[in-house]
């Protein structure tokens with residue numbers, strides 16, 4: 541896809557969920573000066589997302605420009621006229637400040653409501669291992685907010701509310717089958733994440749990058765991110781820098797042999813090349829010959845559901861679809 545086509549594609553993706561980005565993205569596709577700036581972003585990082593996030597990051601940091609008047613994250617009464625002239629001017633005036641972000645940052649959106657799919661998935665694995673505490677290993681955790689899932693509470697509407705935290709993640713259950721959820725949270729022995737670029741929830745610039753990645757109209761997601769970061773700051777998980785495929789064997793070797801392992805990934809594998817996908821599968825399948833490993837393996841759903849992802853459950857022998865969820869966790873379907 542050419543750069544211009546990527547911005548057209550992104551504009552289509554924003555329809556109905558970010559009118560601001562939709563309108564701007566269509567205009568960028570026809571603007572050689574802005575496409576030249578976007579060309580600074582290394583390929584395969586989600587160019588439109590990075591460009592928008594870099595600008596949002598500077599605005600959230602207080603960059604003084606009228607573009608801020610169009611962002612619901614920056615004003616209670618955003619302007620509704622064409623935002624593109626202000627956006628274009630911002631890019632040209634702040635080009636030097638934007639370049640380090642464009643060249644170095646990645647799409648690392650940490651969507652904490654995905655924990656509403658992970659909670660029943662961990663509960664399922666926990667039952668499978670007889671309730672023994674799990675060693676959790678997340679591949680591609682970004683800021684690690686989903687490794688803090690047991691510090692949050694869950695509200696599934698009619699299906700009930702679980703947990704004692706005053707930070708509650710809500711989701712709708714859209715399946716006949718009932719997920720295995722209760723107040724009896726699975727026990728956790730340890731938790732570690734491996735990311736090419738772990739983000740620190742103790743670092744203002746990293747947290748601002750996580751905020752900047754969330755589209756400006758998604759006020760609810762901004763609120764959840766801030767609350768989750770506050771909770772996670774109390775007990776941040778260990779995050780290791782590196783390629784998850786290369787680091788996984790060492791991380792597994794550090795976990796005592798008698799502790800059951802649950803590896804999981806959400807919205808990470810789409811960023812891997814095919815060869816890395818094969819190597820990851822081979823690593824986990826071979827490790828499962830030696831010890832108890834369950835893998836909640838995330839991928840885009842191929843069925844009729846819009847914007848859905850699925851966690852497949854690998855129990856050491858077979859793969860089965862376990863839970864599907866809307867990309868940001870607004871609903872889940874239990875599949876087993």
Ligand SMILES: C[S@@+](CC[C@H](N)C(=O)[O-])C[C@H]1O[C@@H](n2cnc3c(N)ncnc32)[C@H](O)[C@@H]1O
Nearest residue numbers: 648649650651680682735736783784806808811
């Ligand atoms: C879109 S974010 C998803 C974050 C989190 N899993 C979630 O669902 O909220 C994808 C993450 O995967 C990481 N990632 C991509 N390729 C990786 C690799 N080969 N090894 C480790 N992390 C990787 C990125 O750095 C990024 O933080």
